[in-house]
Amino acid sequence: MPLNSIVVGVGGQGILTLTRVLASSAVARGVKALVSETHGMSQRGGSVIVHLRIGDDVYAPLIPEGDGHLLIGLELVEAVRYSYFVRDDSVIIVNRRVIPPSLPDAEVPTEDELLKYLRELAGDNLVVLDASAEAQKLGNPVGANMYVLGYVAGLLSRAGVVSIDSCRREVGKIGKGRVREANIKIFEKGLSEGIRCERILKSICKASGVCRDS
Amino acid sequence: MSFRETLNLSEGAVLLLGNEAIARGALEAGVDVATAYPGTPSSEILEALISVRDRVGFYADWCVNEKVAYEVAYAAAASGLRAIVAMKHVGLNVAAEPLMSSAYTGVNGALVVVTADDPSMWSSQNEQDNRIYGFHSYIPVFEPYDPAEAKDMVKYLFGFSGEFKHPVILRTTTRVSHARGPVTLAPIPKLGRERNIGRFNKEERYVLVPSIARRDKKELLRRWESIVKRVNNVPFNRIEGSGKLLVIASGVSYGYVKEAAERLGESVTILKVGTPYPIPRELVLRSLDESGANKVLVVEELEPLVELQVRSLVNEVGINVRVVGKELVGLPYEMTFTRAYRALAKALGKDVAEVGWSAQRKPQAPKLPPRPPAFCPGCPYRPFFYAFRKFLNRSGIDYIVTGDIGCYALGRNPPYKLQDIVIEMGGSIGTANGFSIGTPQVVFAVIGDSTFYHAGLPPLVNAVWHKLPIITVILDNEVTAMTGHQPSPASRLNGQYIPPENVVRGFGVNFVRVVDPFNVGEVENALKEAVAHVRTAGKPAVLIVRRKCALEALRALRRAGVAVPKFSVNKEKCVACGICYRVFACPAIRKGSDGKAVIDAALCSGCGVCADICPAKAIEPIAEAGSVRSLIDKYWR
Numbered sequence: 001m002p003l004n005s006i007v008v009g010v011g012g013q014g015i016l017t018l019t020r021v022l023a024s025s026a027v028a029r030g031v032k033a034l035v036s037e038t039h040g041m042s043q044r045g046g047s048v049i050v051h052l053r054i055g056d057d058v059y060a061p062l063i064p065e066g067d068g069h070l071l072i073g074l075e076l077v078e079a080v081r082y083s084y085f086v087r088d089d090s091v092i093i094v095n096r097r098v099i100p101p102s103l104p105d106a107e108v109p110t111e112d113e114l115l116k117y118l119r120e121l122a123g124d125n126l127v128v129l130d131a132s133a134e135a136q137k138l139g140n141p142v143g144a145n146m147y148v149l150g151y152v153a154g155l156l157s158r159a160g161v162v163s164i165d166s167c168r169r170e171v172g173k174i175g176k177g178r179v180r181e182a183n184i185k186i187f188e189k190g191l192s193e194g195i196r197c198e199r200i201l202k203s204i205c206k207a208s209g210v211c212r213d214s
Numbered sequence: 215m216s217f218r219e220t221l222n223l224s225e226g227a228v229l230l231l232g233n234e235a236i237a238r239g240a241l242e243a244g245v246d247v248a249t250a251y252p253g254t255p256s257s258e259i260l261e262a263l264i265s266v267r268d269r270v271g272f273y274a275d276w277c278v279n280e281k282v283a284y285e286v287a288y289a290a291a292a293s294g295l296r297a298i299v300a301m302k303h304v305g306l307n308v309a310a311e312p313l314m315s316s317a318y319t320g321v322n323g324a325l326v327v328v329t330a331d332d333p334s335m336w337s338s339q340n341e342q343d344n345r346i347y348g349f350h351s352y353i354p355v356f357e358p359y360d361p362a363e364a365k366d367m368v369k370y371l372f373g374f375s376g377e378f379k380h381p382v383i384l385r386t387t388t389r390v391s392h393a394r395g396p397v398t399l400a401p402i403p404k405l406g407r408e409r410n411i412g413r414f415n416k417e418e419r420y421v422l423v424p425s426i427a428r429r430d431k432k433e434l435l436r437r438w439e440s441i442v443k444r445v446n447n448v449p450f451n452r453i454e455g456s457g458k459l460l461v462i463a464s465g466v467s468y469g470y471v472k473e474a475a476e477r478l479g480e481s482v483t484i485l486k487v488g489t490p491y492p493i494p495r496e497l498v499l500r501s502l503d504e505s506g507a508n509k510v511l512v513v514e515e516l517e518p519l520v521e522l523q524v525r526s527l528v529n530e531v532g533i534n535v536r537v538v539g540k541e542l543v544g545l546p547y548e549m550t551f552t553r554a555y556r557a558l559a560k561a562l563g564k565d566v567a568e569v570g571w572s573a574q575r576k577p578q579a580p581k582l583p584p585r586p587p588a589f590c591p592g593c594p595y596r597p598f599f600y601a602f603r604k605f606l607n608r609s610g611i612d613y614i615v616t617g618d619i620g621c622y623a624l625g626r627n628p629p630y631k632l633q634d635i636v637i638e639m640g641g642s643i644g645t646a647n648g649f650s651i652g653t654p655q656v657v658f659a660v661i662g663d664s665t666f667y668h669a670g671l672p673p674l675v676n677a678v679w680h681k682l683p684i685i686t687v688i689l690d691n692e693v694t695a696m697t698g699h700q701p702s703p704a705s706r707l708n709g710q711y712i713p714p715e716n717v718v719r720g721f722g723v724n725f726v727r728v729v730d731p732f733n734v735g736e737v738e739n740a741l742k743e744a745v746a747h748v749r750t751a752g753k754p755a756v757l758i759v760r761r762k763c764a765l766e767a768l769r770a771l772r773r774a775g776v777a778v779p780k781f782s783v784n785k786e787k788c789v790a791c792g793i794c795y796r797v798f799a800c801p802a803i804r805k806g807s808d809g810k811a812v813i814d815a816a817l818c819s820g821c822g823v824c825a826d827i828c829p830a831k832a833i834e835p836i837a838e839a840g841s842v843r844s845l846i847d848k849y850w851r
């Protein structure tokens with residue numbers, strides 16, 4: 001079975017970019033990847049979900065419900081919204097960030113409530129990243145996607161399915177001037193964290209069976 | 215890697231969006247002319263082609279609507295060139311007239327018609343199945359299942375169309391057009407060369423007067439007969455595997471069927487169909503014969519087009535085999551793994567209750583708020599709808615607002631709730647004509663600039679002609695924003711700008727006002743005057759609400775290296791009335807815990823409208839006010 005990842009968040013958070021770089025870095029390593037995107041909502045603050053499947057036996061774009069091995073959430077409400085895709089042994093990687101929808105009377109669960117639910121789902125396989133905070137610190141307040149990308153790329157390079165060099169090349173083409181420099185720093189920071197997360201790597205490999213010799 | 219960068223590559227696999235793969239296929243086939251009108255999920259095909267046209271050497275550009283785009287590509291193909299035209303599924307309704315005729319005349323070069331369908335209506339008003347246009351028009355329909363096949367198919371289709379001198383339809387869907395996958399590249403023959411020039415030989419078959427059309431119809435049927443034979447030998451139709459169940463799968467369904475069969479651990483015979491119309495009849499018969507199947511399951515999205523053809527074929531030939539399809543797969547919406555899996559299990563007589571992955575226990579999730587899309591911060595439509603709502607509430611008139619397709623359709627959502635009918639492009643003015651004839655209500659039609667030029671001109675002429683008292687509001691953000699900011703005739707580009715006010719004055723509309731939506735009072739006044747005009751003069755009025763799309767304005771600021779001006783709330787002055795976050799509803803303004811407004815500087819685009827509408831004058835620019843105004847005047851007109 002391929003590695004099934006669901007990548008979610010809010011329009012404008014750079015979800016398509018994150019997924020595109022991961023998938024092209026898999027292809028660069030000679031592994032097949034298929035991405036299915038939602039367009040249109042991305043600039044208008046709607047909820048965004050992208051399906052990413054990596055492995056040579058992918059034929060179809062959409063991941064079956066309850067068959068996601070990895071849920072990547074750039075925002076916590078959206079991570080919970082799409083959590084019906086995960087299985088008992090899935091890994092959930094989220095950015096610690098709640099973006100309330102722009103409805104004045106919307107009742108939004110707190111960060112703690114959302115994280116508590118995700119922990120009930122994934123147990124020790126929940127990873128909470130301070131991606132937004134790190135990105136802010138390193139000079140691009142909207143660069144959380146670069147941090148998460150780095151983190152996941154680190155893990156998947158160890159799993160033998162994406163090429164770090166290719167990721168670096170692609171990240172180096174995003175944005176201009178100071179934004180680009182900040183993005184590279186943010187990506188590298190995420191990468192340095194992800195690449196040494198032995199335990200989560202094992203969980204991903206166990207859930208998906210996708211890992212190759214690295 | 216961007217599409218432009220891939221130009222330099224002539225081998226190896228790269229990750230491409232399905233639509234980029236289609237563009238690449240056209241390049242590898244040596245395309246001469248490419249046209250389109252934007253529409254999700256088709257727009258990236260022409261965007262990709264435009265981005266490289268100068269370096270490759272061919273014509274590529276947007277047209278005012280799908281009918282014109284079709285006619286341009288068709289004429290190029292009639293002149294012996296290789297042409298491609300792309301549109302979303304509903305666009306083919308607009309282009310249906312030249313489509314039907316083009317089958318009668320045929321072409322001289324090659325004509326590839328791409329229709330990108332949208333099962334499940336992710337960004338469309340319906341999910342019509344355009345494979346049926348093939349049946350209707352005698353044009354063969356090809357359907358790829360992933361981006362790699364899409365590229366190969368397009369390239370092949372230029373040859374196929376050229377061989378039969380007949381148009382061909384490439385039908386994709388959202389999950390192919392907006393999927394990314396590895397695509398193996400081949401060289402681009404024309405790279406860096408001059409544009410090819412065609413010649414129209416004026417053959418009689420191109421003149422569809424009745425006597426010639428009758429002759430053409432016979433020729434058309436003769437061509438069709440050879441096409442029906444030929445599709446048995448196209449590489450996109452093939453038999454795989456073996457087993458007593460024959461599964462015939464078309465387009466993206468093929469991938470799900472393969473996955474489902476693997477997951478069920480069952481061996482089945484699969485006939486992968488790349489030509490859903492006409493189906494490869496000989497291959498169907500051969501696959502029945504070779505597999506010894508006693509049952510056929512047809513898996514396809516939307517209408518049972520392949521299924522009906524298979525049923526009719528087995529009937530005709532007199533084969534005793536049971537054909538099932540829609541009763542197991544279901545009809546509406548896009549294909550999913552689950553649908554294919556359940557249908558396959560049922561057809562195999564397996565108990566589907568065993569499916570483990572759907573039967574998991576989940577903890578109780580917290581209740582989540584919905585997250586509908588909203589106008590961007592700084593969108594000029596927000597102050598327009600704010601002013602419009604305020605005007606209607608105050609005036610108390612009995613009104614109808616007919617709407618149209620574009621970003622402004624979001625104006626139907628709370629808090630504005632403005633647009634009572636939205637059906638198709640240009641429908642706002644057309645239905646306004648009818649409502650003004652059929653009801654005493656005051657009728658407003660709201661329509662964007664791109665939509666106005668696409669299909670709004672004839673209904674407005676009708677309103678002037680018949681002196682109908684309708685108020686047309688052209689929301690002129692100078693771009694086709696909804697589909698990804700393609701130019702429109704109202705974009706100020708290369709001197710080809712066509713101001714809508716000139717057009718409507720030319721039509722004979724006497725009441726024409728151009729207003730600035732950032733000036734809420736000006737909009738309210740103009741609406742008031744327009745209502746008075748239609749009531750007294752009994753003739754149409756037109757308001758043109760002009761201000762650039764916020765995303766375009768922000769892009770201009772960024773390009774100029776100018777920081778976006780920001781606004782903030784002065785807590786001392788704010789009286790917590792909620793007008794800015796509840797009635798005006800800019801997503802950058804949130805309700806603080808004390809009910810007072812808070813502006814998220816990361817989201818604010820600095821339009822400054824909230825500062826004007828705040829009754830307590832509590833919203834202030836962070837920088838000096840004068841400089842903010844001059845920035846807006848310079849980059850955001």
Ligand SMILES: Cc1ncc(C[n+]2csc(CCOP(=O)(O)OP(=O)(O)O)c2C)c(N)n1
Pocket residue numbers: 251252253254302304305308619620621622639661662663664665666691693694695696697702
């Ligand atoms: C026949 C048809 N073609 C194309 C589309 C896709 N489409 C949706 S909205 C739109 C145009 C939007 O442009 P405009 O009217 O200027 O409004 P804006 O989005 O800029 O507000 C298009 C082309 C469609 N829905 N129907």
Ligand code: SF4
Pocket residue numbers: 043044588589590592593594595621691695696763764765766
């Ligand atoms: S893309 Fe432009 S027109 Fe559409 S909602 Fe955003 S600002 Fe408004």
Ligand code: SF4
Pocket residue numbers: 591592780781800801802803813817818819820821822823824825
């Ligand atoms: S200036 Fe006010 S209305 Fe405009 S984007 Fe900023 S917060 Fe929203």
